Amino acid sequence: MNVLYPLKFKPIYLEKIWGGQNVKTLLHKDFGKLMNCGEMWLLSGVEGQNSVVANGNFEGDELNDLVETFMGDLVGDNVFDKYGETFPLLIKVIDPLTWLSVQVHPDDEIAQMIGLENGKTEMWYVMHADKDAELVSGFNREVTKDEVEKLIYEKKISEVLNYEKVNDGDVFFIPARRIHALGPGCMVAEIQQTSDTTYRVYDWDRLDQHGMYRELHIPQSLYTLNYKHEDSYRTEYEREKKDATVPMVECPYFTTNYIDLDAILAKDYSELDSFVILTCVEGGFTLKYENGEEIVNIGECILIPNVINKVEIKALNHCKILETYIVES
Numbered sequence: 001m002n003v004l005y006p007l008k009f010k011p012i013y014l015e016k017i018w019g020g021q022n023v024k025t026l027l028h029k030d031f032g033k034l035m036n037c038g039e040m041w042l043l044s045g046v047e048g049q050n051s052v053v054a055n056g057n058f059e060g061d062e063l064n065d066l067v068e069t070f071m072g073d074l075v076g077d078n079v080f081d082k083y084g085e086t087f088p089l090l091i092k093v094i095d096p097l098t099w100l101s102v103q104v105h106p107d108d109e110i111a112q113m114i115g116l117e118n119g120k121t122e123m124w125y126v127m128h129a130d131k132d133a134e135l136v137s138g139f140n141r142e143v144t145k146d147e148v149e150k151l152i153y154e155k156k157i158s159e160v161l162n163y164e165k166v167n168d169g170d171v172f173f174i175p176a177r178r179i180h181a182l183g184p185g186c187m188v189a190e191i192q193q194t195s196d197t198t199y200r201v202y203d204w205d206r207l208d209q210h211g212m213y214r215e216l217h218i219p220q221s222l223y224t225l226n227y228k229h230e231d232s233y234r235t236e237y238e239r240e241k242k243d244a245t246v247p248m249v250e251c252p253y254f255t256t257n258y259i260d261l262d263a264i265l266a267k268d269y270s271e272l273d274s275f276v277i278l279t280c281v282e283g284g285f286t287l288k289y290e291n292g293e294e295i296v297n298i299g300e301c302i303l304i305p306n307v308i309n310k311v312e313i314k315a316l317n318h319c320k321i322l323e324t325y326i327v328e329s
Contacts, residue, residue, distance in 0.1 A: 002057050004070060004305040006287055006294050009051040009063065012041035017208055020097035022187050026128055027093070027299035039094050042301045043277060045087030045194050055294065063087050063303075076274040076306040078328040083194075086117070088326065089254055091279055091301050092190045093127070100182045101214070102136060102157060102202040106224050107176035111197065119176040122192030123235070123249050123256060125322055126170040127281050130185025137172050137180050137233040138162045149222055157202045162233060169320075171235040173249050177226040189281050191324055193253050199224055245323065259321040261285065261313060270309040274325040278302050283319030288312040 013023070013031035016038025023029050023037040031037040043063070044051045050062040058066060067074055068085040079088060094100075105120035112118070124135075140162040151157045161179065164172070166186055174180050179201060182188065199217035208214055237248045237258055243265055246258040259265065261283075269276055278287065284297040287304075289311045296302050298319075304311060313321070 003291075004073060004307055005056055005291060006289060006305070006308065006311070007053050007058065007066075007303040008055040008294060008296070008300065009043055009303070010054045012044060012049055012051065013037045014039040014041065017206070017214070018096050018098045018100055020095040020187075022095040022128060023093065023299070026187070029299055036097065037095060039092050040299065041090065041092045042279065042299075043087075043089070043091040043303060046090060046196050049196075070305070072273075073307045074275060074305045076272070076326065078273050079275070079306075079326050082328070086194055088194050089277065089324065090190075090192050090194050091277060091324075092192075093187065093299055094182060094190055095187045096182045096184055098184050098206075099204050101198075101200040101204070102161065102179060102181045103198050103200050104179050104221050104224050105176050105195065105198060110177075110224055111195070116195065116197060118193055118195055120193050120195040120197055121176045121251060121253050122174045122190055123254075124172045124174065124182070124188040124190055125281055126166050126168055126186060126188050128187040129166045129168055129170070132165065133185040134163050134165050134183045135172065135181065135186050136161045136183070137164055137174060138178055139227065139229050142229045143227050145222055145225070145227060148225065148227065149218070152202060152218055152221075155202070155205065164233060169239055171237060171248060172233060173235045173251070175251070177224055179225055189279055189322060191254055191256055191279070191322065201225075248322075250327075253326070254324050255327050257323040259313070259323055261315040261319050261321060263315060265313045267311050267313060268309060269304070269311075269325075272325055272327075273306065274327065275306050276304040277324040278304065278313070279322040279324065281320045281322055284316040285319045285321065286314045286316060288314065
């Protein structure tokens, strides 16, 4: 009988009109004949883009097939009861050479109204930022739906967007319905609900390879957007704490902690009823468990099944890790 073990996956490379080369030059991943790699999906249960196991006895198997087979043993009983046979999180690296579209994602309620399973709340961890790199998160002041609609059609929506200068290690939590966009030279690790639903609010008047404007989703965006202004859009956390688990983001859809590691960290997940994903955002580490070990390098992640409670994380060199799981509220 096959026994569950920490799973690694083959990356899925996606070319994008705005994509760059950092996946190749900084992360040393070969995206083949693509002109660029705007997104590298590390772990996905999205239909049509299901991650395939790259290690061990389950090599070649699809993630959602394993969820169907092992259920709570893989993802946790509560997680399986809630999300069924679709793995609930999507982990990716996004590398923009130019601006992504100004966009918004629906929340669960809106998504289910239009026949989708769930919305899209996400977070960004900035893995690499060029000098003066920036992104958009939220509005820079209180706005109304009518005002935003007028600004979109006048191509002046950028006047009310909140621009943030970014540096390596910055974190932004992007709840569903918040307007946002990634800027050039801002490579991020993204953790999100399993959804690929995006409404384009504005696309910088950019032309595609056929000389056409990309489709906008203005009615959907206006219905979806949260028009409130927040005092701060950044997520603060204890960046300087070494060889420890530091809280970073907690929401109903995922909890993500930060580990800055120079040595060895023992972890006991027996109190969790969830899988755990370790995403390497700098350096590399060895994950040791009862029956073996796996090496995880920058730009890779590993999925620890719910039935594996005790592991040891050992830095191969100085490394930084995002630890993600689901806590049922």
